[in-house]
Amino acid sequence: MKIQRRTVLKGMLAASAAVAAPPFLRAQPASFKIGLLTVKTGPLAQGGNQMEQGILTFLTEKNNTLAGRKIEFISADTGGNPAGAKTKAQELIERDKVNVILGPLAAFELLAITDYVRDNATPLLSIAAAEDVTQRKANPFIIRPSATSAQCCHAMGDYAAKELKFKRAATISEDFAFGYEQMAGFQRVFEDNGGKVVKKLWPPLVTPDYTPYIAQLSNVDCVFNGFAGSNPVKFMRAYADLGVKYKIPLLAGWTAMDDALLKSLSDEAIGVISAAWYSSEANTPSNKRFVEAMQKNYLTLPGGYSAGMYVAGQCVEAAMQMLGDKADDRTALAAALHKVSLTDTPRGAVKFDSYGNVIGDVFIRRCERKGGQLVNTVIKTYPNVSQFWTYDEKAFLANPVYSRDYPPAKNLE
Amino acid sequence: MSLWLTLAVNSIALGGLLFLLSAGFSLIFGLMRIPNLMHGSFFMLGAYLGVTFLDKGVTFWLAALLSGVAMALIGSLIERFLLKRLSGQELPQVLLTLGFSFIIADLCLMIWTGDPWQPATPAELRGALQVAGLFFPIYRLAIVAVAVVVAIALWLLVDWTRLGAKIRAGVDDPPIARMVGIPVSRLFTLVFALGAGLAAFGGVVGAPYLSVYPGMDAEMLPLALIVVILGGTGSLVGAFVGSFIIGFLFNFGQAMFPDLAYVILFLPMVLVLVLRPQGLFGKVVS
Amino acid sequence: MSGRAPRLAAIGVAIVLLLTLPAWVANSYYVNVASQILLWAVAALALNVLVGYGGLVSLGHAALFGTAGYTAALLLQAGHGHFVADFAAIGFTLLVSAIFAILSLRSTGITFLMITLALGQILWGIAYRWASLTQGDNGVNVTTRPHLFGISLATADAFYYAVLAAFALAVISMAIFVNSPFGASLRGTRDQPRRMNALGYNVWLIRFLAFLFSGFWTGVAGLLFVYYNQFISPQIMALQTSAEILLMVISGGTATLLGPIAGAAIVVIMKNVASAYIERWNLVLGVIFVLIISFMPDGLIPGTTRIWRYGWQALRARIASARSVRRAGAS
8 A cells, every 4th residue: 555645636526525524423533644844855865755755654554554643644755855845844834734744854954843843842753863953952852763973973983992902093974064064973982992083074965976085085994984875885885986885894874874775885895884773684473574574665775764654653553552642732742742752663672861852772783794685783882872972961952063073082193 | 004005996887877877968968969768767777677587587688788789779768759749948848857766766665665685796806906915806896897898889880870970960969950951859769778777777887786765766866867967968987987977986986085075076067067068078069 | 088098097907906905805725826926926026127228137046035035034033133135135136136237247148147146046056065055955934024014914905915015016117117217228238239239339338238137136036035935946956947937937928027926926836825725736737838939939918919909800800891891782
């Protein structure tokens, strides 16, 4: 079963019919509306399509009914830019009057709409990673069941310094918030454990050829990359083509080595070590169902984008169950979402801190070829990782938000 | 030192690819006096078609040729049935090509989805040349070789054949060319098809290096524009030299002045347009 | 008399409808869509000064639009007040327009188009890559909308009226401009530049002033845009936006007052409303443009007017012939 946008129209017709119908026919409660802010056009469309597949897989599994309520699903394409995200958020909230929003995809889209969803009291379950939205600027309507930008990168910094014993690292990522925050998290933990980040490179989101950047990588023990969208595919190919792969091991954030990307990659990805909050190999019952359904319906191994939306769906269901017939109260729903604690999700156990950000496992994976297929084999699990890593929450929040300049890179050469 | 060397060689490789992209653009611009704003779309659509042919098991170079031929056909249809109706009206022509760029971008997204595709490098050109500890991918050098071969072929076509003579006459002075009985209209279709085909061929050749992804069209179009403006419209030599200049500006600009990379790229275009509108190698149009 | 009355009536109806729009739309979402149509209409009207009346096709206006937006957003972020930010934004946009004009007005036609395109790409490149100045892809947030005469523009309705006021001023100034001697001389430079020169007009200066006039209203539209979204990022300065504004002008009909407004409505409605029902809205938008350009090359408004007039005449002719037939039968 696939839910079409047309259902919106049908839903509107049904709603007007309901108004027109005599009262005794109106026993059925109105449907519960879930709006998805996703990207279906432009360079980020790949992740956007996976987000929709993830939530559709969940809704199909639940027969389109959560906590006894029929679900009306409305998908909106932001075009992958902040202005579009704002317009579409207005559409979902003001025209369609959705109960809850899932998405958006990109940090810069989320930053453009956080104030707006708060002012309009609509809960939003984000997959975008912008740190401050669940830190210094936390607001009661935003819940993040995926991860902050740095949540996995902290773990990667720890693993690189302690287990891989790397001393000198270079970082490379897109020149936007998600990239800054990832690299900053890695740098902080890596340097706190004796490493040095000696070079930080920022190619733009759209870079036809990475050679000018890769050519600058030398005299380091490892390179940590945080690319997103379709960029990791290009980057890793160039990294291998230029021979750097054979000299400097490559580390990656979750978007750069997402399981869904594996089908677009080849030998150039083998050996890359990545940190991610979701692994398609995770051994939970819901993950088995999820992976099987995704492979059957969409012929793809799911990655973080689709898993994140599946988990978001589970969180919405749990919160609705908590509230019973009060689920239409959006403020109560936001509060209930903060209290959700699940043991069986595709990513493992999930609970939230007081800022609305998830606490969950982070997996360190190595890319290998098994039976002809590329897989990210889990080599270490960091359990119950919070957005603050092992740092004190107060001290963490007293610092400025992670950025291009914070923490300051004192060891640049 | 190794950084500069790598960048220099890479600049030449990018230049080769840019030539494949912009040679046809230059001829179309020179002959028809319209900037074909769907040229980047031809490049992208060509690359996607190539990916599909490769999927069907066609060998790499055949896929590139097939894609070029298919695109030439599509291009000639667009020219013959839509652009031609607007002949002499620059503005509607510009807009029509712009409208098509929207359509092609969305069609590609519909058919090939948002997934990035990066076809494998042809087996015989895999690996890298190692000189003094520096890696250089053989495939990128091969792109330069292909570009040089195409450049020579185009030069022979334009300078040594009857068809070429007509094209040159058309570029130099369309009204006179029409007056002496050159079928300018058919020539337009032919050149447009050739340009579209070359762009598509370039798209496939570039795919193992740049990969194919939504938004590629918008990235390649401005590059083609700069090359042609710099070199001079309608001038193949100009397109050739311009391609390599832009290859260098692009690579060194990104590495040395990342903040101003696009200023470095587009400023020469403005300067040429303002100071020498005919481009470095263009003829002065009376 | 007979030609003017229906026209005045139509204008009157339009004014009443626009003034009461929030009341009969009654949903803030659609009020917001109306605000967007009006603010993009201001941008399209501004570009139309050059494209329609001056014959100068610019593909760099998104950069002027964005310059105003960025200047205001960055100044507001730096802690300046709305008054200072808005004035500086318009002033700086005029300055940039002057530079654009000086560089691009050395030529006309395709070369003019190319220079504006390249200049636009440079400004876009700065917004996109000079992250320490513009915050790059992350964009700039604007936390508050200004107060106007003590009324907060935070709500959809209040903001709509502010945009409507700006739109009305733009339309009035365009109408005055078109009918003024200056407008006539600009049209003269479009149609007969050499003759204008020979008659002693300073063609360059006329075009330069027209560019500034266009730049001013583009800046106003950019300012409205940044206050509407309370956010700005580099995409808005990309070639795609310049192309969209140009398509609004051309699809609606150049050198008409109504054309750019109709064009803005088509694009905004397709983008915001239709996209909820049609997944491939970019495709549909592209097809609409291709159809308009192929079958109504002078644009939607002149095209439909022609069809309307033609239809009306055909109808009258038929009625007349039917009458004469009847009369012939009677006699």
